Amino acid sequence: MNTILETVMCMLFVAITACNDGRKEKEQMKMEAGKKEMEAKEKKEMEMKKMEEERKAIAMKNCIAGKAMATEYLFTLVAALIVADLANMLSEPVDFTVFTIK
Known part of the structure; x- marks a missing residue:
């Protein structure tokens, strides 16, 4: 068993x-x-x-910021865009009107 x-x-x-x-x-x-x-x-x-x-x-x-960064003589504009934190905004695919001095 x-x-x-x-x-x-x-x-x-x-x-x-x-x-x-x-x-x-x-x-x-x-x-x-x-x-x-x-x-x-x-x-x-x-x-x-x-x-x-x-x-x-x-x-x-x-974009505006990218073209400015690629141009040597626009270093002041690039610095201003970076300080104002506008480089990203201006790189968006929208239309902007830019006024410049000749």
Whole structure:
């Protein structure tokens, strides 16, 4: 009788252990899938951020502040734009009217 009880206990132990392994594998697969999804999302966000930075760089080259920064003799204007924190505002893709002295 004791041997039968030990055999049943061993079988239960093996069955419970086997069931837990299946759960662990499923949980691990879910975690890996979630990790891959998160990595893909982060990669996409980084690409979007890079594209935004490139767009801003192109806009800066074509804007008033960017053109002033590229011209040596407009250093006073550039300094004023930076001090007044207007360089970013003037780099936005909108139309501005600029009055200058000839």
